[in-house]
Amino acid sequence: MNIDFELYRIFYEVANEGNITKAANKLNLTQPAISKSIKNLEDQLGGTLFVRSKKGVTLTEEGKTFYKYIKNAMIYIENAENEFTNLVNLETGTIKIGSSTNLTENFLLPYLNLFHKTYPKVKIKIITDIGSELINKLKNGLVDIVIMHFIDKICDKEISIKKIKNIETSFIASNKYKDLQNKDIFLQDLNKYPLIMQIKGSSSRDLIDIYASKNNINLEPSIELSSYTLIAEFVKNGYGIGMCTKEYINEDLKNKSLFELNIKDSIPNRYIGYATLNNHINSFSTSKLIEIIEKDLTNC
Numbered sequence: 001m002n003i004d005f006e007l008y009r010i011f012y013e014v015a016n017e018g019n020i021t022k023a024a025n026k027l028n029l030t031q032p033a034i035s036k037s038i039k040n041l042e043d044q045l046g047g048t049l050f051v052r053s054k055k056g057v058t059l060t061e062e063g064k065t066f067y068k069y070i071k072n073a074m075i076y077i078e079n080a081e082n083e084f085t086n087l088v089n090l091e092t093g094t095i096k097i098g099s100s101t102n103l104t105e106n107f108l109l110p111y112l113n114l115f116h117k118t119y120p121k122v123k124i125k126i127i128t129d130i131g132s133e134l135i136n137k138l139k140n141g142l143v144d145i146v147i148m149h150f151i152d153k154i155c156d157k158e159i160s161i162k163k164i165k166n167i168e169t170s171f172i173a174s175n176k177y178k179d180l181q182n183k184d185i186f187l188q189d190l191n192k193y194p195l196i197m198q199i200k201g202s203s204s205r206d207l208i209d210i211y212a213s214k215n216n217i218n219l220e221p222s223i224e225l226s227s228y229t230l231i232a233e234f235v236k237n238g239y240g241i242g243m244c245t246k247e248y249i250n251e252d253l254k255n256k257s258l259f260e261l262n263i264k265d266s267i268p269n270r271y272i273g274y275a276t277l278n279n280h281i282n283s284f285s286t287s288k289l290i291e292i293i294e295k296d297l298t299n300c
Contacts, residue, residue, distance in 0.1 A: 007041040012074050015067045019056040088284055090119040095285040098127045098134035098143035102228045106248045107272060108147055111293050122285050130201040138275060144286045146275040149203035164272045170246040171261040176238040180261055187265040188217045194240025196231050197221040207270055
């Protein structure tokens with residue numbers, strides 16, 4: 001049975017008002033149009049919904065049962081419309097962002113602050129993991145957007161990647177290794193020292209591993225960590241030479257608690273970007289976060 005929803009809406013209002021004239025005024029329709037619609041619905045259902053009298057209309061027993069279901073349906077529809085309006089106006093909802101701890105702290109946080117200030121009722125959920133796992137979570141609908149470091153454009157028809165900014169990979173040391181300052185060093189020479197790198201599976205580790213493999217170099221870290229902040233702290237405390245993102249340690253380089261090694265190899269750069277699903281309409285909250293980020297980049 002394929003009945004026009006408008007007929008249900010008219011039935012609902014007539015049943016509420018108990019009067020065709022009042023229902024017609026409320027719906028901005030004529031009385032004959034209302035009567036015709038009720039007759040049409042009764043014909044399609046195969047039964048009588050109302051008993052007509054001079055005082056108005058009353059529901060038949062079958063009509064009363066039918067009204068209970070239609071009333072619930074109309075309430076659900078009204079609630080859905082209200083919820084949709086709230087989501088459009090960002091009065092409710094949750095945005096689920098996949099990112100690393102490093103990126104959240106060093107890149108994403110200012111944008112989240114602006115988003116939260118503008119849309120305080122939207123809940124923010126940050127899911128942290130290595131890049132490959134975040135992409136899987138995006139595909140499985142566990143996050144709405146992934147903001148991460150990328151090496152090259154990922155050839156995956158399911159996702160779309162937008163480049164935000166380039167970042168530079170650096171190797172850093174503390175004054176414990178001051179004899180290396182201003183000295184040209186090749187990547188393969190780093191194995192002579194305790195090496196601190198990110199864990200396997202992270203984009204920065206993948207970048208250096210791929211580059212090293214292509215050049216027949218095997219880097220063997222003594223310590224593997226998931227956070228650039230921790231790497232920098234371990235280096236400051238003399239544990240060894242660390243691999244880091246230069247943009248995240250600018251203050252340490254300025255105050256000379258760390259210095260950058262002059263690596264002669266041409267290590268390719270990565271970039272920060274965001275990934276969303278192709279053939280998928282972003283939620284309003286996701287679109288607004290993207291808008292905030294891109295507006296800032298346009299103004300830079």
